[in-house]
Amino acid sequence: MSMDIAEYKRIVVAFRSSLLAVARHITGNTQDAEDVVQDVCLKMWHQRDRFEQYENVEAYCVTMARNMSIDRIRSRRPSVGESVLLGQEAEERLPDSLLEEKDDSDTIRNIIRMLPPLQQRILQMKDIEGYETDEITRITGIAPEAVRNNLSRARKRVRELCRIYFQIK
């Protein structure tokens, strides 16, 4: 039986401190550790239908946290300039790393992370955190028209990369 949102919350609360401890130990940084734990927990939710096949879910999640922490220290976040460049390159071709992803959800998340920082932030706020455009305007100080333009560009770019990915797949 697939887990519901209440069960998911119970599991995250139970595992969170051990996942944070592992991630903090490897990354040596609380912010990176929080990001890793968030990624592990998101993965947990997207893979909830497959949970029954794991004998020890906590051990599986701790292993995931360890691997993601190691990946994070291997490739610390690129600077803003590099992120923008990465985003521009992605327009022309789909990065090989995306084709190696096993999960569609990981692929789409990584596609979103390839967006230029402003587009990424606005898409995140609108489509994932559930803010309305006027709230984003108030929080970021960006004009409503600019918010809509960036959001539109971000969504179209994600659609384009998803199309390429799912066609190749």
Add this chain to the structure above:
Amino acid sequence: MNNNMLTDIHRLIEKYFEGQTSSGEEKMLRDYFAQPGLPDDLKEYAPLFRFLDNESKAIAVLNGIRLDDEAAVRWRQSLRKYGTIAAVAASLFIALILLTPETSSTSQKGNYVWVDGQRITDPRTVREYAELSFDKVQPENDIIADQLRAFSE
């Protein structure tokens, strides 16, 4: 599925990619793409809207847990701070009591006497004891007077 609904979905998708949809309209799209049996021309959008639906649900839970954690940390910090203040205040109070000299060694209020190991505070009882004691003293005075008288004779 009727044509009107499909037209609405196409219109909403167009609006979505132009950045013009409200949160309510986006929820309609997510609910629509969560269903099985989508028309072929709309199937390509399903992974994206399903991802967004899943991701936003999980993020809401994770943000809630993180806020609870931060509130618990703040609570522990303020508890530690106020605990320290209370401990210092208690120490000062005890030190004040211990270091203040007593103003009088007879700090007990009221009158009392000790008779045969008993503390008597009732004035009438005290008077009775005193009179009894004086009565005992009187015959002794008489003995001395008799002896003096005999000596002088």
